Amino acid sequence: MRQPSEFDDRPWQRVDPGRVAGVDAVPTMLAAEEQKLYFWLTSEWMQGRGDVVDVGCFAGGSTARLAAGHAQAGHGGKVHAYDRFTAAAGVKRRQLYQKGIAPFDGPDIFPLAQSLLAPWADRIDFHRGNIEDLGWPGGPIEVLTLDASKKTDLTDRMTADFFPSLIPGRSVIVQQDFLHWSQPWIAAQMVGFGDHFEPVGFAPNDTVIFLCRKPITAEALSAARIDNLSDADLLDAVSQTRQTLAPFSVAHRLDRMEKGIRDNPGVRIAWQMKWRGDKC
Ligand SMILES: C[S@@+](CC[C@H](N)C(=O)[O-])C[C@H]1O[C@@H](n2cnc3c(N)ncnc32)[C@H](O)[C@@H]1O
Numbered sequence: 001m002r003q004p005s006e007f008d009d010r011p012w013q014r015v016d017p018g019r020v021a022g023v024d025a026v027p028t029m030l031a032a033e034e035q036k037l038y039f040w041l042t043s044e045w046m047q048g049r050g051d052v053v054d055v056g057c058f059a060g061g062s063t064a065r066l067a068a069g070h071a072q073a074g075h076g077g078k079v080h081a082y083d084r085f086t087a088a089a090g091v092k093r094r095q096l097y098q099k100g101i102a103p104f105d106g107p108d109i110f111p112l113a114q115s116l117l118a119p120w121a122d123r124i125d126f127h128r129g130n131i132e133d134l135g136w137p138g139g140p141i142e143v144l145t146l147d148a149s150k151k152t153d154l155t156d157r158m159t160a161d162f163f164p165s166l167i168p169g170r171s172v173i174v175q176q177d178f179l180h181w182s183q184p185w186i187a188a189q190m191v192g193f194g195d196h197f198e199p200v201g202f203a204p205n206d207t208v209i210f211l212c213r214k215p216i217t218a219e220a221l222s223a224a225r226i227d228n229l230s231d232a233d234l235l236d237a238v239s240q241t242r243q244t245l246a247p248f249s250v251a252h253r254l255d256r257m258e259k260g261i262r263d264n265p266g267v268r269i270a271w272q273m274k275w276r277g278d279k280c
Contacts, residue, residue, distance in 0.1 A: 002247060007201030007209055012040030019043070023068050026116045027099035028061020029147075034176065035065050037203040041143050041172065043069030048076060050140030050167055055131055055158060056148030056176075057081035059096060060113040066145065067120035081117070082127045082134065082148070085110035132157035141165045147176040150270040152185045152227040159189065160221050166212040173197070178208035179253040181260040182273040185226040188237035191244075192224030202248035227268070234261050 015036045028035060042052055052070060057063045063081040070079050086107040087096070097103055101112065110128060117124055127134045132154045144162055149155040166173070175190070177183045179202075190197055190208075196216060201209035214220070229237075238257050245254070263276045 005200040005211075006045075008247075010201065010203065011044070012036040012203070015040050015043075019072065020065070020068060022119065023061075023064045025100075026060050026064035027096055027101060028065070029058060029095060030062055030065070030176070031203075031205040033203045034205070034207050035061075037174070037201075037207065037209070038062055038065035038145065039069040041069065041174070042066050042075070042079075043072045045172075046070075046073070046075065046142050047170070048073075048142070049170055050142030050165075051077045052079040052143045053082070053136070053141050053145070053162060054080065055082050055144070055146045055162065057083040057085075057113065058087070058147075059101070059109050060116040062145060062147060062176075063113075063124060064117060064120065066143070067117065067124055070123055071120055075123075077123075078125045079120070079123055080125045080127060081113070082131045083113075084130060085113055085128050132161070135161045136165055139165065140167050140171075142167060142171050143174070144171065145174040145176060149175075149177055149183055149186050149189075152229075152268040155185065155189070156225050156227050159224065163212075163216040163221065166216055168212055168215050171212045172200070173210050173212065175208050175210065177206055177270075179206040179250055179257075180270075181253070181256040181275070182270045184234050184238060184257045184261050185229065185268065187241045187254075187257065188229055188234050189224050189226045191237040191240050192226070193220060194223070196220050196224075199244055199248075202245070202250065206253075208245065208248070231261055231265055 020039050052066050054063045067079045087109045175186050178186050196214045197210040198213055199208055200211045238254050242254055264273045267273050
């Protein structure tokens, strides 16, 4: 029997927009409700028992929402921003210029991210490079936001680096791409972790929040590896996810995930997954 959770009525929806006004200048790929969730997690929910880690910061949008909440709550500790901080011309055009950033030369977006995040610089640590090579220096993580699980092999490596530092009974992971049809391996990973995590909340468009229930051991990591899974394994995991996510009424999203697996046999890289059929 699922216990009621403090995430059930999506309390981040009630965040006063005036409190987050300062982050509007920082462009983000997050949907509006996801942005509120990120701010609420650090301003209202977290207790300051560990650091905040943002895996996939891009130009700073998600990190800004986390850092603004962290600052308003007066937490010590740090917000860690991981990314390689590069962007191709098309991404710059769609995600930066169309959102108010002045055009600039080259793929390097690190100076831009630093400047956009300057209001919270005292609490942000930048980790620049390939996330799977950078690793985590150690220390408890209370909020872990994940937006870079685009390839199964790299996701396994990132998971092994960060998840053992979660605090059982306290830490949350925010799987930002969980419900996106192009990354079905995230659902499979969470099925593999079994009762180490409990799904506690959902924020449209794609985010599912999990509370860490048990220490993440080497055995748990091994059971949750995704790079070795077959398409049949992925389909089975989506089927199991239907039960665990039933309270969030997301069956139609899982239908799309199943179609994505069937239409893309053996593909394990998000940007190589092709949607066939109606516009997605
Ligand atoms: C969807 S974007 C993140 C969007 C961001 N959270 C926001 O609020 O706008 C994913 C980011 O992950 C980064 N990324 C993906 N895989 C990576 C890897 N293996 N190493 C470093 N960065 C990676 C990309 O550079 C990209 O900026």
